[in-house]
Structures are given as C-alpha cells and as structure tokens.
Amino acid sequence: MKRRAFIGGNWKMNGSSQTLLELTREISAQLNDAIEADIAVFPSYVYLETVRSAMGNLLKLGAQNVSEHEKGAYTGEISAGMLVDIGCQYVLVGHSERRHLYHETPALVAEKFERALANNLKPVLCVGETKEEREKGRTESVILAQLQPVIDKTGIDSLRRAVLAYEPVWAIGTGLSATPLQAQSVHQFIRRQIAELDQSIAETLRIVYGGSVKPDNAKDLFAQADIDGGLVGGASLKAKDFAAICSSALV
Numbered sequence: 001m002k003r004r005a006f007i008g009g010n011w012k013m014n015g016s017s018q019t020l021l022e023l024t025r026e027i028s029a030q031l032n033d034a035i036e037a038d039i040a041v042f043p044s045y046v047y048l049e050t051v052r053s054a055m056g057n058l059l060k061l062g063a064q065n066v067s068e069h070e071k072g073a074y075t076g077e078i079s080a081g082m083l084v085d086i087g088c089q090y091v092l093v094g095h096s097e098r099r100h101l102y103h104e105t106p107a108l109v110a111e112k113f114e115r116a117l118a119n120n121l122k123p124v125l126c127v128g129e130t131k132e133e134r135e136k137g138r139t140e141s142v143i144l145a146q147l148q149p150v151i152d153k154t155g156i157d158s159l160r161r162a163v164l165a166y167e168p169v170w171a172i173g174t175g176l177s178a179t180p181l182q183a184q185s186v187h188q189f190i191r192r193q194i195a196e197l198d199q200s201i202a203e204t205l206r207i208v209y210g211g212s213v214k215p216d217n218a219k220d221l222f223a224q225a226d227i228d229g230g231l232v233g234g235a236s237l238k239a240k241d242f243a244a245i246c247s248s249a250l251v
Ligand code: PGA
Pocket: 010, 167, 171, 172, 173, 174, 175, 210, 211, 212, 213, 231, 232, 233, 234, 235
C-alpha cells in the first residue's frame, strides 16, 4: 500500500525574520499540486508567525518543541494550545538533539506526545540510535526503548494521528546518510513491531527517514517500501534543495 508522503523541513536554531521570510516564499513558489506529500516546515518558535504569514497553501506549519504541561507557571515554555492557536499542525517530539543535548527522557517525550495529541497537534515522533549503539548491535532495542513508553502512555491508536521519524543520530548533520537499504531495514523493523499490535495502523502509519537527506539521495531513500518521506535539516534551509527533495516524493 502506498502511503501519502510526509516531508518536514527542520530549520533548527537558524535564520532571521528576513532570511526565513525569503526562504518560505521561495519554497512556496517552487511547490506544486503534483507533489503528493504533506510538506511542513519547522521554524524556531519566534518565527512561526512570520513564516505562517508568508506560506502558500501547500506548506504546513510545525514547531520544534512543546511543553508537556497544559498551561500555567512554566516560565519560558510554550504550550500545545498556543502552537495550535497560531496555526501549527505539527510538532517534533523526541528529536535526538532534544534527547541528547537537553536530556529529554523517553518518559518526558511520551508526555509531550500525549499533550500534543490532546490539543490536536500532530506529533512527529523521532527515534534513532547513536553510532556506538549501532556498532554494538543495539539499534533495534534502542528504538523500541524510545517507542514503547509512548505506546504505553497513549495507546497504539494514538499513532493514527502521528508521524514517526527514524533518524539515526550518526547521520544527522554529518553528511553521512544511512544507505537506502540500511534505513529500509530499520523502517521495516519498526513497521513490523507496530503490526504486532495493530495491522491497520502499521499499514497507514507514515515512517519518514531523517539524517543528511539531500536532493541526490532523496529519491532512492523515498523509493524504499517502508520509507514514506523525510525529515530534513540542513538541506531544508536552501529553497532549491528542499523543493527538489519534496519533488522526489513524486515517485
Ligand atoms: P540533517 O538533519 O538533514 O541536517 O541531517 C536532520 C534532522 O535533524 O532532522
């Protein structure tokens, strides 16, 4: 079964109001209806409104993080309700930079996932192993340890409203993408795990690949049976490259 692709541009802590406005306009101008994908960009919080005001109707908006709390005395935090209020449809949860640099635990990621869904914000749940974990043959167990707390907390059904991103940490920002076959084998593993719990969710769940996706490797990655698009960092900051990656979803 062919699933509709999802492609996300994770802009991380980059850009200014001027450059992101231009980037948004340029990307929007290069997209067209023929691209069969949901395409979302994830600017930093402070530019969400700027980007929203400039994006055409083919782009969707997402945030890079969200509080696990609904509201209240949490200085510096941003709630899921606020993100929806200003037009976000998606939010990244469990990105490896949050897990590793900001010590977000699997339990906290599960709370954020739950909070997003409770506010009708679609979580893009990121999972992936480090180089060391891969070398020790622990890729699958690491991914399960990241996935299981989310399923335990919110139930398998919650995955109907989410996107999964497999992002091997060693491939993020390194220029060293996983090969299409390496990525496919992990995607297949994840889908099989989900299928053991619910076959129909496994068939419809979009599992996208992230980690040095570029215009020249996107097509081969997206052509794999269990890869349903990509989460793109560096290359999403160049309109031409990001548009080319999105066009690879045409296959
Ligand atoms: P990259 O980042 O494309 O620059 O490797 C991907 C990500 O962090 O989502």
